[in-house]
Amino acid sequence: xxxxxxxxxxxxxxxxxxxxxxxxxxxxxxxxxxxxxxxxxxxxxxxxxxxxxxxxxxxxxxxxxxxxxxxxxxxxxxxxxxxxxxxxxxxxxxxxxxxxxxxxxxxxxxxxxxxxxxxxxxxxxxxxxxxxxxxxxxxxxxxxxxxxxxxxxxxxxxxxxxxxxxxxxxxxxxxxxxxxxxxxxxxxxxxxxxxxxxxxxxxxxxxxxxxxxxxxxxxxxxxxxxxxxxxxxxxxxxxxxxxxxxxxxxxxxxxxxxxxxxxxxxxxxxxxxxxxxxxxxxxxxxxxxxxxxxxxxxxxxxxxxxxxxxxxxxxxxxxxxxxxxxxxxxxxxxxxxxxxxxxxxxxxxxxxxxxxxxxxxxxxxxxxxxxxxxxxxxxxxxxxxxxxxxxxxxxxxxxxxxxxxxxxxxxxxxxxxxxxxxxxxxxxxxxxxxxxxxxxxxxxxxxxxxxxxxxxxxxxxxxxxxxxxxxxxxxxxxxxxxxxxxxxxxxxxxxxxxxxxxxxxxxxxxxxxxxxxxxxxxxxxxxxxxxxxxxxxxxxxxxxxxxxxxxxxxxxxxxxxxxxxxxxxxxxxxxxxxxxxxxxxxxxxxxxxxxxxxxxxxxxxxxxxxxxxxxxxxxxxxxxxxxxxxxxxxxxxxxxxxxxxxxxxxxxxxxx
Amino acid sequence: xxxxxxxxxxxxxxxxxxxxxxxxxxxxxxxxxxxxxxxxxxxxxxxxxxxxxxxxxxxxxxxxxxxxxxxxxxxxxxxxxxxxxxxxxxxxxxxxxxxxxxxxxxxxxxxxxxxxxxxxxxxxxxxxxxxxxxxxxxxxxxxxxxxxxxxxxxxxxxxxxxxxxxxxx
Numbered sequence: 001x002x003x004x005x006x007x008x009x010x011x012x013x014x015x016x017x018x019x020x021x022x023x024x025x026x027x028x029x030x031x032x033x034x035x036x037x038x039x040x041x042x043x044x045x046x047x048x049x050x051x052x053x054x055x056x057x058x059x060x061x062x063x064x065x066x067x068x069x070x071x072x073x074x075x076x077x078x079x080x081x082x083x084x085x086x087x088x089x090x091x092x093x094x095x096x097x098x099x100x101x102x103x104x105x106x107x108x109x110x111x112x113x114x115x116x117x118x119x120x121x122x123x124x125x126x127x128x129x130x131x132x133x134x135x136x137x138x139x140x141x142x143x144x145x146x147x148x149x150x151x152x153x154x155x156x157x158x159x160x161x162x163x164x165x166x167x168x169x170x171x172x173x174x175x176x177x178x179x180x181x182x183x184x185x186x187x188x189x190x191x192x193x194x195x196x197x198x199x200x201x202x203x204x205x206x207x208x209x210x211x212x213x214x215x216x217x218x219x220x221x222x223x224x225x226x227x228x229x230x231x232x233x234x235x236x237x238x239x240x241x242x243x244x245x246x247x248x249x250x251x252x253x254x255x256x257x258x259x260x261x262x263x264x265x266x267x268x269x270x271x272x273x274x275x276x277x278x279x280x281x282x283x284x285x286x287x288x289x290x291x292x293x294x295x296x297x298x299x300x301x302x303x304x305x306x307x308x309x310x311x312x313x314x315x316x317x318x319x320x321x322x323x324x325x326x327x328x329x330x331x332x333x334x335x336x337x338x339x340x341x342x343x344x345x346x347x348x349x350x351x352x353x354x355x356x357x358x359x360x361x362x363x364x365x366x367x368x369x370x371x372x373x374x375x376x377x378x379x380x381x382x383x384x385x386x387x388x389x390x391x392x393x394x395x396x397x398x399x400x401x402x403x404x405x406x407x408x409x410x411x412x413x414x415x416x417x418x419x420x421x422x423x424x425x426x427x428x429x430x431x432x433x434x435x436x437x438x439x440x441x442x443x444x445x446x447x448x449x450x451x452x453x454x455x456x457x458x459x460x461x462x463x464x465x466x467x468x469x470x471x472x473x474x475x476x477x478x479x480x481x482x483x484x485x486x487x488x489x490x491x492x493x494x495x496x497x498x499x500x501x502x503x504x505x506x507x508x509x510x511x512x513x514x515x516x517x518x519x520x521x522x523x524x525x526x527x528x529x530x531x532x533x534x535x536x537x538x539x540x541x542x543x544x545x546x547x548x549x550x551x552x553x554x555x556x557x558x559x560x561x562x563x564x565x566x567x568x569x570x571x572x573x574x575x576x577x578x579x580x581x582x583x584x585x586x587x588x589x590x591x592x593x594x595x596x597x598x599x600x601x602x603x604x605x606x607x608x609x610x611x612x613x614x615x616x617x618x619x620x621x622x623x624x625x626x627x628x629x630x631x632x633x634x635x636x637x638x639x640x641x642x643x644x645x646x647x648x649x650x651x652x653x654x655x656x
Numbered sequence: 657x658x659x660x661x662x663x664x665x666x667x668x669x670x671x672x673x674x675x676x677x678x679x680x681x682x683x684x685x686x687x688x689x690x691x692x693x694x695x696x697x698x699x700x701x702x703x704x705x706x707x708x709x710x711x712x713x714x715x716x717x718x719x720x721x722x723x724x725x726x727x728x729x730x731x732x733x734x735x736x737x738x739x740x741x742x743x744x745x746x747x748x749x750x751x752x753x754x755x756x757x758x759x760x761x762x763x764x765x766x767x768x769x770x771x772x773x774x775x776x777x778x779x780x781x782x783x784x785x786x787x788x789x790x791x792x793x794x795x796x797x798x799x800x801x802x803x804x805x806x807x808x809x810x811x812x813x814x815x816x817x818x819x820x821x822x823x824x825x
Contacts, residue, residue, distance in 0.1 A: 021816050024691050027684040029797040037679070041795065336793070382778065413679060456679065 034459035036510035039063065046143040046163050047152070048387060049331055049341020049376045055416040058378075058387040058407030059149070060450055060466050060504070064142040066167065071556050071566045073599030073614040073644055075182060075190065076132045076215075081162075082570050082595075083552045085504040085521035086146050089130060090545040090628035091636055094307065095217050095238060095267040097131040097625055101146070101159045102470060103500040103523025103546045105534060105628035109426045109444075109476070112149065112157035115164045116246065118259055118278045119156070122304035123321035123349055126156045126429045129274060132240040133263050135194050135211035137178035137648065140167045146504070147468065148424035148448045151391045151405040154372060155427025158446050159470070166209070166246065172198040174652035182215075182616075184642040187235040190215035192242075199653055204251045211244040220622065220637030222268060223580045232268035234637065240265045253284040269310050276302040290333040298325040303354075318354040321430060323347055342375035349395075351430045360434050368430060370395040376405075384410040393425070397433050401425035401443040418452040418466070428492075432476050437493040446472045446499070461509045470526075471499040477531050480631065498534060499526040500543075514557040521550045533630040536576045538587050545626035545635075549573040562603045566614075570595040577626035577635045590635065593623040599644070612646040682718040684797045685790065689719065689749065689775065692788070693728050695817035698748055698771050699810045705731035708747035710738050710763065711756030713777060719751075741766050752776045752786070760784050771809050782825055787811070791822055798822040 033041060043051035047059030054061050062084050074080050081087040081099060088100040090107075098107025109126030112119060121128055142164050149157035167176070175197045182189035194211030217238035221231040241264045248257040258279040265272050280298040287293050300323040307317040329343035349368040353359040360366040376389035387407040394400035403423040410417060426444040433441055448471075454464030474494040481489050502523035509516050524541055525534075534543040542548040553569040571594050579588035599614030622638030693705065707723065709716040716737055724735040736743070741762050744750045750763055750772055757778040764785035767774065776782075779791040782802040787809070789800045801821040806813055818824065 021691070021695070021820060024688060024820055025796065025798070027687060027797045028681055029684060029792040029795055030679050031681045459679065 031459065034510065035512070035515075036460050036462060036508060037456075039065070039510075040456075040462065044143055046161065047145055047149070048378060050333070050339040050378050052378075052385070052409075053411070055411045055454060056385055056409045058385070058405075058409050058418065058420060059145040060147045060418065060420070060452055060468075062144040062146060062506075064144070066140045066171070068554070068556075069136055069139055069142075070610070070612075071564055071599070071601055072554060072568055073566065073597075073601065073612050073646060074136050075180065075616065075642070075644060076130070076136055077134045077164075078130050079597075079616070080136065080142065081130070081144075083517075083519075083554050083568060084144055084146070085506060085519040085550070085552070086502075086523065087144075088547045088550065088572070089625060091625050091633055092127060092129075093627065093631055093633050094270050094272045095131075095240075095265050095636060096127070096129045096272060097217075097636075098128055098628075099130060099160075099162075100546050100628055102468060102502055102504075102521075103525070103543060103548065104159060104470070104472075104498070105543065105546065106159045107628070108478070109156050109429060109432075110159040111162060112153050112160075113162045113164065115261075116166055116248070116257060116259065117280065118257075118298075118300075120261075120276075121156045122274065122276075123300065123302050123323055124304055124319060124351065124429060124431045126426070129240075129263050129265060131217065131265070132190060132192070132213055132215040133242045134164060135166070135192075135209070135213075135242075135244050137180065137192075137646070138166045138176070138194060138196055138209055138211065139164055140171055141165045147420065147450050148405075148422040148446060150403050150424035150426075150446075151374065151389045151422060152376065154391065155393055155401065155425055155443065158424040158426045158444065158472075167196065167198065172196065172207075172650075173200050174198065174650060176648060176650045178646070178648040180644065180646045182642045182644045184640050185219045185235075187216060187219050188214075189219065189639065189642045194244075204249075206250070207246070207248045209244070209246045211242070213242045215240045216639075217265070217267070218637050218639050220640065222637060223634060224268070225578065225580050225585050225632050225634045227580050227582050234268070237268040238266055253286070255282050255284075256280070266310075270316075271308040271310060273306040273308070274302070274304045275306070276300065276304065292331045294327075294329040294331070296325075296327040296329070298327070299323070300325075315355060319351055319359065320354055321349065321351045323349050337380040339378040339380075340375065341378075342373075344371070344373045346371045349430060366430055366434060368395050368397060368433070370427070384408045393427060395427060398428050399442050401427065401445065403445075414456040416452075416454045416464075418450065420448070420450040420452075422448045422450075424448065426476060428476060432492045435490055435492050437479075437491040441476060441492055442474050442494050444472060444474050444476045444494070446470060460511055461507075463505070463507050465503065465505045467501075467503045469499075469501045471497065473497055475531055477533060478629070478631070479533065495531045497526070498529045498531040500524060501526060515555065517552075517554045519550075519552045521547075523548065534628075536578075536587050538576050538589065542573075542576065543628070544576055544578075544630065545628040547572050547575060562605055564601050564603075566599045566601065568597045568599075570597075572623065575626055577624070578630060578632075580634045585630075585632065590624050590626060593621045594619060595621060595623065601646075608651055609647065609649045612644075614644045614646075616642045616644060680714070681797070682714040683722070685715040685777075686718040686722045688790075688797060688799060689751075690723060690728065691817060692773070692775075692813070693731075693733070693749075695814040696773075697729075697812045700771070701731060701748070703731060704734055706734050706736065706747045707749040707751060708736045708738050708744045709751045709753060710741075710744055710759065711753035713751070713753035713755075715751065715753070715777065744772075747772055750774045752778075752781070754778050757781060760786060769809070771811055773806065773809070773811055782823075793822055801825070 086102045145161040149161035179193040192213035196209035198207040218234040223231040263274040282296040325347040327345040353364040372393035374391035379386040389405040424446045452466035500523040504521040507518040551571040575590040578585035596618040601612035603610040620641040624635035626635035627633040754777040773787040800823040802825040
């Protein structure tokens with residue numbers, strides 16, 4: 001930038017007799033970037049084959065940087081997602097907390113979470129567990145597609161994609177140690193710690209990290225839905241404990257990564273464990289200047305949803321699943337204006353019932369063979385960038401799914417627009433297939449229209465508003481039916497329609513010494529929803545457990561050099577839930593809430609450590625986490641006000 | 657009435673934000689044009705060197721601010737603005753703004769055999785008879801050059817400057 005300024009002055013003053021001609025190659029076409037513009041101009045490939053800026057990428061995108069995560073003092077991924085328009089959290093079952101999106105329950109295989117490229121959704125149900133799971137202090141950037149991503153990412157990216165990139169793959173070149181502790185009421189709310197080492201060389205780079213955490217799910221008392229037995233103190237009976245280990249090696253264009261991840265979550269009567277191991281090898285082969293071919297193999301081994309009954313001291317569900325994936329991707333810059341990104345993949349899923357209960361239709365094993373082909377074309381034109389793509393995916397047990405995608409995006413000076421039409425799908429997972437009602441289940445299909453307009457009033461200020469219409473057909477829904485003998489039968493079946501419509505708006509202003517991100521989101525159910533387990537008779541304006549309106553504010557102000565204060569506010573409208581009752585569950589309302597948080601962070605320039613302290617839920621409103629469907633779980637009582645302390649130390653290796 | 661006043665206040669506020677919201681760096685267009693003049697030679701060049709901007713472009717005010725009245729290679733630069741083809745007569749450089757890009761054929765016709773470089777803000781117009789078209793590559797301002805057209809017009813652009821082109825025809 002300094003060189004550019006010198007050049008401009010030289011050019012404007014016309015005093016330079018011997019103009020450095022080479023420097024004319026480096027004249028920025030745009031005025032000096034503000035911090036906001038730097039963010040907006042950051043090119044990403046999360047929604048396209050070719051890197052495009054966030055304002056032109058063919059998806060409604062939110063990007064959260066390490067700086068924002070650190071300054072906000074986020075305790076876990078749920079703190080970050082709650083600040084994103086349209087996102088919310090809700091309980092799946094057994095105190096596993098997942099994401100809701102745009103007013104829909106989305107943990108049921110509809111949101112793909114990638115951690116350094118590894119899909120974190122479990123192979124049996126395609127779900128995720130969010131609460132105190134991911135190592136937030138190691139995150140470099142989170143790219144969130146708040147819309148369908150199936151054409152690029154396949155059958156578990158129907159409503160959205162959360163792409164988490166840790167520092168291990170990007171910015172750090174040294175050793176970082178982090179620790180976070182939280183106290184709520186008179187109990188230790190959480191204690192998380194991790195260490196990471198990264199070294200970048202000219203040809204070879206490596207990174208290694210380890211992270212371990214301990215947390216309670218809540219510090220309140222919990223009454224189960226049927227009111228059998230006394231209320232339980234969750235300080236003693238609940239926890240959410242993660243372990244994550246990551247190793248990455250890169251030699252020139254060849255990269256290897258492996259990860260081990262476990263997560264144990266407990267409610268008063270049941271403990272649920274997730275254990276997973278990943279490994280991948282990838283090579284970016286530059287066939288020609290404009291063509292890159294990337295072959296990749298990936299191995300995944302999981303034991304998800306292992307369910308341990310605390311009263312009988314026995315597993316009630318324990319299954320391991322594995323996946324071997326072979327993937328070939330071609331990226332071809334046909335010209336400056338045309339890019340083609342295409343690929344094919346094949347994967348084999350295998351499940352084994354470790355309890356030997358013949359869970360898989362009389363067998364202890366089940367196999368699924370899947371293949372997919374996909375292609376995206378991007379045409380950069382002065383009127384609009386046009387993205388056209390499709391994906392076809394098929395597994396050996398169910399029908400195939402073909403999803404097309406069309407996107408028009410353009411930034412014209414300060415204005416930008418995005419008009420997007422995408423079809424998306426959810427592939428029936430192993431358990432969806434084995435528990436299919438009458439043995440038949442079809443892929444779920446979603447049609448999404450999105451329109452976004454944005455205007456940058458000043459280099460530091462942006463407003464963007466988008467509307468969406470999301471129509472899901474053939475929704476794969478879980479049901480639980482009580483039999484005459486008191487036993488339960490669980491099954492999955494397709495429901496004809498569900499979905500939402502709504503709007504989201506963001507306002508960002510980013511000055512040198514302070515910033516404010518303000519957002520509003522609204523969603524309401526589509527006409528003709530047939531998924532009864534998402535509804536409640538108290539309201540037809542929103543789904544069970546989901547928010548209708550949400551306002552968020554995330555801000556930062558530098559008090560003195562190195563010391564910043566970061567207040568954030570999340571206002572959620574009332575929600576509906578089933579509440580504990582001696583008879584059938586009763587319908588109830590969870591009141592609107594205002595979560596006020598503040599974090600003070602000190603980062604001395606001359607010292608290698610940072611220290612931060614803050615308070616979450618200052619007003620002690622304790623918003624509960626309701627179950628997002630009619631599934632016989634009472635809402636998890638919200639954790640009370642939590643005081644947080646965070647410490648980190650970073651040692652940088654000398655540059656070679 | 658009060659609502660109306662608030663509305664106008666907001667409009668003025670937005671307009672004032674807009675005034676400071678330039679994101680394209682038009683100074684850089686002026687810098688490259690300065691380089692072009694400095695490293696090129698026109699046949700039978702008069703003491704006054706005339707740049708005419710056809711249509712509305714913020715590059716005009718930047719060139720007027722930084723080039724007008726300056727002396728480059730012994731020639732005094734004059735920057736004019738024209739709304740139609742009639743106004744481009746006698747120009748050494750015709751700068752076609754984005755909004756007038758569709759007039760390229762008319763400009764080419766009106767300057768046939770004239771020693772004038774047609775520069776376009778819109779990329780790709782070198783293929784339609786312009787001498788130079790600006791293009792943004794990786795957020796940097798670059799240009800494509802049509803040497804065939806320039807040679808026809810007997811304008812000599814130095815090899816060093818021409819080598820900076822993103823694409824040469």
